[in-house]
Amino acid sequence: MTRVWDVPVHDSTRLRDARVAAESASALAGLDRARTDAAALVATELATNLLKHAHGGQLLVEAVSAPGGRAGGLMVQIAAVDHGPGMSDVPAALGDGFSTAGSLGAGLGTCRRLADDFDLHSVPGRGTVALARIGGAGASRGGRDAAGGRTGSGAAGADVADAVDTPLGVRVGGVNVPFRGAEQSGDAWTCVRAGDLLTLMLADGLGHGPEAALASTAAVEEVRCSGHLPPAELLRRLDEALRGTRGAAVAVAQLDPRAGRLRFCGVGNVGARLREGDSWRHLLSRPGIVGTHRPRTLPETAVAWGPDRLLVLHSDGLPSRWAPPADPRLLSADPALTAAVTVRDAGSSARPVRDDTAVAVLSPTPPDRS
Numbered sequence: 001m002t003r004v005w006d007v008p009v010h011d012s013t014r015l016r017d018a019r020v021a022a023e024s025a026s027a028l029a030g031l032d033r034a035r036t037d038a039a040a041l042v043a044t045e046l047a048t049n050l051l052k053h054a055h056g057g058q059l060l061v062e063a064v065s066a067p068g069g070r071a072g073g074l075m076v077q078i079a080a081v082d083h084g085p086g087m088s089d090v091p092a093a094l095g096d097g098f099s100t101a102g103s104l105g106a107g108l109g110t111c112r113r114l115a116d117d118f119d120l121h122s123v124p125g126r127g128t129v130a131l132a133r134i135g136g137a138g139a140s141r142g143g144r145d146a147a148g149g150r151t152g153s154g155a156a157g158a159d160v161a162d163a164v165d166t167p168l169g170v171r172v173g174g175v176n177v178p179f180r181g182a183e184q185s186g187d188a189w190t191c192v193r194a195g196d197l198l199t200l201m202l203a204d205g206l207g208h209g210p211e212a213a214l215a216s217t218a219a220v221e222e223v224r225c226s227g228h229l230p231p232a233e234l235l236r237r238l239d240e241a242l243r244g245t246r247g248a249a250v251a252v253a254q255l256d257p258r259a260g261r262l263r264f265c266g267v268g269n270v271g272a273r274l275r276e277g278d279s280w281r282h283l284l285s286r287p288g289i290v291g292t293h294r295p296r297t298l299p300e301t302a303v304a305w306g307p308d309r310l311l312v313l314h315s316d317g318l319p320s321r322w323a324p325p326a327d328p329r330l331l332s333a334d335p336a337l338t339a340a341v342t343v344r345d346a347g348s349s350a351r352p353v354r355d356d357t358a359v360a361v362l363s364p365t366p367p368d369r370s
């Protein structure tokens with residue numbers, strides 16, 4: 001099950017909730033006292049920033065698998081999302097001592113120092129999203145290449161055995177926002193490496209709530225066993241694994257980085273958008289429901305992969321009018337940050353979200369981070 005702490009931060013009474021969320025996620029991730037304290041401090045600082053500089057916002061806290069090839073297992077991921085005034089000079093804001101109001105510089109500098117991963121996106125007039133991950137004592141900082149044998153996963157409890165330390169030159173990350181602040185999301189995603197193949201899967205359990213979560217969790221578990229199979233074959237396995245559940249819409253993307261090829265196959269109402277340089281294309285899924293109404297044929301789409309590509313998989317909680325990231329900074333950002341900004345910018349108060357929303361992003365590792 002994908003357990004998510006969705007903390008609205010609109011007054012100082014919610015700072016405690018932010019800290020408790022970080023401590024609870026730390027317990028789920030198995031962090032020791034020192035790293036739990038670090039996660040709690042980062043959550044408190046980011047929540048404080050939301051109040052001080054953005055008139056409030058949202059904190060999303062989750063235990064995720066380490067997105068890099070490093071040891072250390074689960075990490076606590078904290079995303080702070082706001083529609084505030086934004087910052088005109090992010091590097092300065094991240095530097096120690098910078099402050100526009102109160103302790104902005106000190107707070108963000110502290111977060112960056114304490115977290116194993118930290119990234120931030122801010123646009124004046126549109127708002128800020130800050131993303132921090134805190135792992136166990138073994139989580140080395142800056143190991144940002146995804147898929148070095150571990151999974152990047154939206155589902156807690158991920159554990160992929162065989163660690164391979166050859167980097168594949170890509171990173172994976174995402175966010176999962178349960179409908180109406182529920183504790184569990186009916187969406188789930190995972191990323192599994194088998195040899196030189198990287199398989200990214202996103203499942204949207206029918207409806208929302210615990211029954212939906214059962215279906216998407218079954219999909220995650222099957223992919224952990226069968227991630228080596230080609231996408232269409234994997235979907236057949238998933239169809240069997242999800243019998244007896246409500247079923248799910250499922251997208252599978254499998255990357256062979258050395259061959260420079262991505263294969264995609266999807267069933268049901270689940271979205272996939274691929275950046276190809278200056279344009280974005282839809283990767284289409286077949287109508288159906290994995291586990292209950294599998295389409296007879298499962299054609300795969302094969303596309304070229306390279307440094308100017310980026311893949312977004314998403315559940316239908318993302319409003320249909322969502323726009324892929326246009327800001328070039330988001331193409332090289334931490335993929336979970338890109339996902340969080342995408343969810344924020346797709347939402348509008350006029351059309352509230354009616355379902356769980358999961359977004360997973362696969363992107364090339366920028367040359368300076370590999």
Ligand SMILES: [Mn+2]
Nearest residue numbers: 204316317355
């Ligand atoms: Mn849905």
